[in-house]
Amino acid sequence: MIRLGGGLAFPGELPNIVEEAAAAAAMRSEGLQYGPLYGLDDLRDAVVDYLAHDGVTAGRDNILIVNGAKHGLDLACRVFIEPGDAIIVSGPTYMTALAIMKTHEVEFIVVAQDAQGMKVDELESMLDARRRRGAAPPKLLFDVPDFHNPTGITLSEARRRRIVELAVEYGFRILEDDPYRRVRFEGTPVAPIKTFDTGDYVIGLGTVSKILAPGLRIGWVNASPEIVGRMAAQKCDHGTNPFVQRIVAQLFMNGKVDEHIDRVKQTLRVHRDTMVAAVREHLPGSMVEVPQGGYFLWVRLPDDVDADALVRRAGELNVEVNPGGLSFAGPTPGQFIRLAYSFCNPEEIRTGIARLGEAYRSMRAAQHAA
């Protein structure tokens, strides 16, 4: 099976953490005992430094260590959402985030994207219309502003500023989920939404899943101490694993995270280029924007190719890809698939896309013959 579905790490670049793991295991009274509810101070401080690199000013009290960014999203929903409350998401958006939000029985306000990211004018119209008809304002806006999942789009600076203005005006919080930010192959980074926060409106969610290893299940929340406290009170895990926190803190402090990011960027840039070329060769008539970073290609198929059928056919050829429908909170406005170039090596990517192309061609041929 050639896995172009999930956003897994590239197996050839998983970090060597044997030394740090053995050292953390030797610190028995820290790692094997219950840990502090907010996380190890050393790790919270390392996250503060990591965020400062992006221009985000935070202190230790702003940081809550969680079991991956998804856990942070769930805690935010526990704090801010009652069943029936509304959350703004882009259409499409991160499919697992949708699944988590659905467990909180939310109403989705779906805003379309263009090449600049979420269409804020459309969002403003929708908020205004809701207000005029007396509907409650949304509680949260969720977005992946850098190398969006699944589209790879980066939200423009102007729109980041405008989204914060709308949050202030309508009183919702922004969940800035930013796992891919450092996986940038080219181009200039846009400042995080958090840097435009004028009050207490932006809650940053981060993770080591894409900059180190997903299996470590370490993420963080960056918010005001008041919000961090409310989210910590909803944590039912008696503190995130302190043993693994020590390993991750050490990898931040000894520079291995930065080294790993450099390697991942070099590797995934080649993966992306390989996949873009293969898609152009084997899926003629489909459309793809080339992302400047991240893990995914978002492919718009011609209207005569049913995405779900293509995914099934590809599976029969031992190629796993994700149907676009999983990424939409509502109906799917067209035929899309998401392709991850993170896990497979270039040869597997070429083989996988060639097989996908076989399925694609045979489906189109059958269509036209019918």
Add this chain to the structure above:
Amino acid sequence: MIRLGGGLAFPGELPNIVEEAAAAAAMRSEGLQYGPLYGLDDLRDAVVDYLAHDGVTAGRDNILIVNGAKHGLDLACRVFIEPGDAIIVSGPTYMTALAIMKTHEVEFIVVAQDAQGMKVDELESMLDARRRRGAAPPKLLFDVPDFHNPTGITLSEARRRRIVELAVEYGFRILEDDPYRRVRFEGTPVAPIKTFDTGDYVIGLGTVSKILAPGLRIGWVNASPEIVGRMAAQKCDHGTNPFVQRIVAQLFMNGKVDEHIDRVKQTLRVHRDTMVAAVREHLPGSMVEVPQGGYFLWVRLPDDVDADALVRRAGELNVEVNPGGLSFAGPTPGQFIRLAYSFCNPEEIRTGIARLGEAYRSMRAAQHAA
């Protein structure tokens, strides 16, 4: 500070996991990649074997690996509880469980305990009264049947059987939270409630926190595949940390868990005996039942000693103990404190209880003088 408050592990007995940690870290494609949602097969199988030792028949499909037993409790609430639903608990019960259940906005049905555990006759009357007045039946019953937290009481076999009968009759599920079962110093174990299950009524919650190390944050759920599936769908962590799961699986398989349990039992038996003797010497007029295992002494104070005031006074003398009120879902029916003998060594226990005795004597003297 002498810590007789939280149920921490004894620092002198934390296991040496350096070798297993280094080996798990070397298995990069397993431990550092996203893990399976239900947990590693090897760990699920190890849990099956662990449960079999207690007469509990389970298969791999019955086991969901979670981030500590608390996480299992939270998932059960997510599946079975809507705000306002009722949960049966003993009075007193595990304080952190109360905190988790409160985040789900439950109504508590509090049933008193005696030396045999939860008073099932009282429970039956309460259930019958609720039915007669048309109130909805409770959704869950939560109990710690072996070496109950905080009282140390073990639920009798007859009551275990009767609780299952009541669950069948009234249609609720039983959460059997059993972290202390193997920490038995003497006496004969009573079969787990799960062994009396006649259908799909008992959900077992387990953890390595008391048999290995709390910092590992590895627990499990034992339930029908249908319930396990519904709980897994509420997991927002993309699978519990596979790297730590491998370490724990290895420790189960190489016999170190059993060795560790033997050492912990020997050590904590001495701790318990030391604490019981010290309490009898330094807190005359208070009452304590000697538990046959577990981590805690539950001390009933004379009515003229205010528990909260005693806890504050002890804190001023650098002794941390827990006020009994934290363990009650409703009003506290008397003056209680919970003393953990798990964390401190015998000398610290003697010193701590002697200081607690100072506070106790001076408070009683002031009372009688007033």
